[in-house]
Each structure stands twice: as structure tokens, then as C-alpha cells.
Amino acid sequence: MRMFQVCVCGQPLQCNEQPTPTPKGGEVLLKVLAAGVCHSDLHLADGYFDLGGGKKLSLTDRGMKLPVTLGHENVGEVVAVGPEAKGVKVGERMLADPWIGCGTCGPCQRGEDNLCRAMRSLGVFSNGGYADYIMVPDTRYLFDIGNLPPERAAPLACSGVTTYGALKKVPTLKTEPTVIIGAGGLGLMCLALHKMMGGHSAIVVDIDPVKRAAAREAGAAHIVDGAAPDAVQQIVNITNGGAWAAIDLVGSSQSARVGYDSLIKGGKYIMVGLYGGDFTVSLPPIPMRALTIQGSYVGSPSEMGELLDLVRRTGLPPVPVATRPLDDVNAVMDELRAGKVIGRVVLQP
Numbered sequence: 001m002r003m004f005q006v007c008v009c010g011q012p013l014q015c016n017e018q019p020t021p022t023p024k025g026g027e028v029l030l031k032v033l034a035a036g037v038c039h040s041d042l043h044l045a046d047g048y049f050d051l052g053g054g055k056k057l058s059l060t061d062r063g064m065k066l067p068v069t070l071g072h073e074n075v076g077e078v079v080a081v082g083p084e085a086k087g088v089k090v091g092e093r094m095l096a097d098p099w100i101g102c103g104t105c106g107p108c109q110r111g112e113d114n115l116c117r118a119m120r121s122l123g124v125f126s127n128g129g130y131a132d133y134i135m136v137p138d139t140r141y142l143f144d145i146g147n148l149p150p151e152r153a154a155p156l157a158c159s160g161v162t163t164y165g166a167l168k169k170v171p172t173l174k175t176e177p178t179v180i181i182g183a184g185g186l187g188l189m190c191l192a193l194h195k196m197m198g199g200h201s202a203i204v205v206d207i208d209p210v211k212r213a214a215a216r217e218a219g220a221a222h223i224v225d226g227a228a229p230d231a232v233q234q235i236v237n238i239t240n241g242g243a244w245a246a247i248d249l250v251g252s253s254q255s256a257r258v259g260y261d262s263l264i265k266g267g268k269y270i271m272v273g274l275y276g277g278d279f280t281v282s283l284p285p286i287p288m289r290a291l292t293i294q295g296s297y298v299g300s301p302s303e304m305g306e307l308l309d310l311v312r313r314t315g316l317p318p319v320p321v322a323t324r325p326l327d328d329v330n331a332v333m334d335e336l337r338a339g340k341v342i343g344r345v346v347l348q349p
């Protein structure tokens with residue numbers, strides 16, 4: 001089997017070959033049908049996150065071992081099943097939940113694999129789907145997609161569950177406008193799920209006019225230029241005094257400023273994006289204005305199940321998806337880095 005791997009941080013992915021593995025125990029082998037390219041793949045290939053102030057968070061220090069095959073938004077067809085794997089059959093098409101914990105710690109026992117401190121995430125800490133085949137350690141991380149097109153279902157594994165998990169943290173989702181910062185792949189997914197979950201209305205912020213236009217077309221009630229000097233004031237005006245919730249899918253110093261500063265008393269700033277940087281906040285207003293700053297990291301296996309139930313009820317989120325051959329992976333990552341991708345690019349081996 002072929003697999004595209006990070007071998008040296010900062011270098012293009014390398015195509016390596018190895019014998020196709022046989023599943024052991026409860027493992028399941030999938031033939032990859034679709035693998036979405038996510039912005040965080042760029043950080044994984046670089047090997048670090050920018051912490052601001054010249055500091056970096058090294059991913060190899062966090063447990064990423066090289067070489068590793070990237071690709072964490074995968075749909076595949078079951079081709080082989082380990083002797084202890086229950087509940088899946090050869091030929092079924094499955095979405096692989098990549099956010100896999102150690103299975104033994106407190107959060108994992110509570111079903112919150114995404115809060116595990118020793119995650120084994122596919123395409124991050126273990127081999128992912130930029131390959132002909134992918135091994136999934138347990139059927140608990142497989143979700144039947146039925147007749148959904150694989151390339152449209154694959155982005156649910158990261159971009160879908162990540163924005164679903166963030167939207168679930170908004171108590172005022174159905175009663176007040178929600179600010180969504182960033183209208184790239186994650187932003188358009190968030191906007192679509194917001195609507196599918198019965199959201200009141202969405203104010204979408206982006207610094208790129210092309211992405212703002214895409215958000216407008218996708219049903220944003222208001223769009224705001226995040227680079228405008230009065231971006232915060234525009235949000236305060238639209239919301240009659242400030243936002244109850246801002247979901248920041250960018251996570252830069254600039255986007256954090258806009259999101260946090262546009263909150264009303266009691267409001268919640270939810271950070272998802274990993275662009276990097278830092279920002280300074282005055283402390284007394286946090287208690288006096290009862291503000292919440294909350295991080296949101298991907299989603300739990302049960303949230304993945306809820307998301308697929310939502311999709312079965314309401315249809316797939318109408319996020320633009322382009323397909324490309326797996327061999328184009330490095331070119332696609334360059335295009336993503338240059339900000340040229342609208343919606344999602346999904347690779348097909």
C-alpha cells in the first residue's frame with residue numbers, strides 16, 4: 001500500500017510503501033474511499049503550532065512520532081475485520097472517527113476520548129488516510145454512512161464534528177445570533193450545521209471578500225470584514241449590544257480580539273481555530289461581565305454519532321467539496337496554505 005507521510009517536519013509529504021497490514025484483535029482495515037484535507041494538516045506537516053511571542057509548541061514533543069501518514073477525515077470500505085471486531089461487515093462503508101483516546105483514563109472511561117491526555121488520533125499520532133488503506137483500532141470508532149457519498153461524508157470526521165462540538169457549547173444557539181469567525185472549510189461547515197441545528201441566525205466574519213461572499217451565499221444573515229477597524233462595533237450594532245456567543249474558527253491574535261471584544265455581558269467566546277498567536281485581556285471584566293472563554297477540541301465519539309443522526313434527518317451539510325487524486329496531496333496542501341481553497345478538498349486514492 002502507498003501512504004503519504006510526514007518524514008521531516010517542514011518538508012513535502014513523502015510517498016512510502018509497505019505491505020498492507022492484516023487486522024488483529026478488534027481492528028478493522030478500511031480501503032480509503034475519501035480523505036479530506038484539513039487546515040491542521042499544515043501544522044502537522046510543519047511540526048508545530050505558533051504560541052505567539054516567538055514561542056512554538058512542538059508536535060514531536062507532544063507525542064507525534066515520524067514518519068506518520070496524515071489524513072484524519074476518512075471514509076473507507078471495510079475490507080478485513082480482526083477476530084474480535086464485532087458489528088461491522090466486509091463491504092460496508094464507514095466513516096472513521098479519528099479522535100481516539102487511550103481507552104483507560106478518566107475522560108476515555110466517560111466517553112470523552114477528545115479530552116484524553118494520551119490520544120492516538122488517526123492521521124496525527126497514528127497513521128491516517130492519505131493512503132490506500134487505513135487501520136482503525138476498534139469498531140467503536142466506525143460509523144456507517146449508508147448511501148451517503150464518501151467525499152461528502154468524509155469532512156464530517158473533523159470539520160463536521162469540530163464545529164458541531166463548538167455549536168453545542170452555545171446555550172443561546174436557537175434564541176440569539178451566533179458570531180462565526182472564519183469562512184473557510186470549517187466556517188462554511190459551521191454555518192451549515194448551525195442552520196441544521198435550528199440556529200437563530202449567523203453573523204460570519206472573515207478578512208477575505210471571496211470567503212465573505214461564499215458565506216453570504218451559504219445563508220449568513222450578516223457578514224463582517226474582520227480586518228475593518230470597526231469590526232467589533234459592527235457586531236455590537238447588529239446584535240443590539242454585543243454577541244452572546246462567538247465561535248472563533250481562526251484562532252489568531254486578531255480573530256481572538258474581534259471575537260472576545262464583541263461579547264455582551266454574560267457572553268461566551270469559544271475558540272476552535274489553531275492559527276496561533278496570543279492576546280491580552282483585562283481581568284476584572286471577566287467576573288464583572290460574567291464572560292466565558294472556552295476552548296473546544298474536535299468532538300467525542302457520541303457527538304460523532306449525534307452528528308451522523310442529524311445528517312440522516314436533515315441531509316448532508318451543503319459545503320462545497322472538490323475531489324482530487326491522492327497523488328495531488330502536496331499541491332492541495334500548498335493551495336490551502338495560500339488560502340485558495342473554498343470549502344473542502346477531498347483526496348481519493
Ligand SMILES: [Zn+2]
Nearest residue numbers: 038040158159
Ligand atoms: Zn482537521
Ligand SMILES: [Zn+2]
Nearest residue numbers: 102105108116
Ligand atoms: Zn484516555
